[in-house]
Each structure stands twice: as structure tokens, then as C-alpha cells.
Amino acid sequence: MTAVRPPERPRPAVPAVVSMRDLLASCAAADAVSRPPRAPEPAAGEPVENRPQAA
Secondary structure, eight states, X not given: OOOOOOOOOOOOOOOOOOOHHHHHHHHHHHHHHHSOOOOOOXXXXXXXXXXXXXX
């Protein structure tokens, strides 16, 4: 005897529930890890010629 399964019905789409706070925090974290680290600040007594140019 062969068992016959009924055809599967598609499930309704359930929207993901994410708070705005969590969404913004994840975006900030992704932005922070995707940028290279900043160059160290020049010493106060260092001449202007040796300081890095602003982007």
C-alpha cells in the first residue's frame, strides 16, 4: 500500500519583527566594522608639514 500525501499549501508570509532600536544598532555596528581604523592624532608639538592631509 502506497501512502499519498496531500499537496502542501504555501504558508503565509510572516513579517520579521525587529525593533527600530535593534535595526539602528546593527546598522551602526556594520558601519563601524566596515571602515578602516583612523590614523592616530598627531602630537601637539609636531610641525604642520608632517601632519596628514584632511580628506
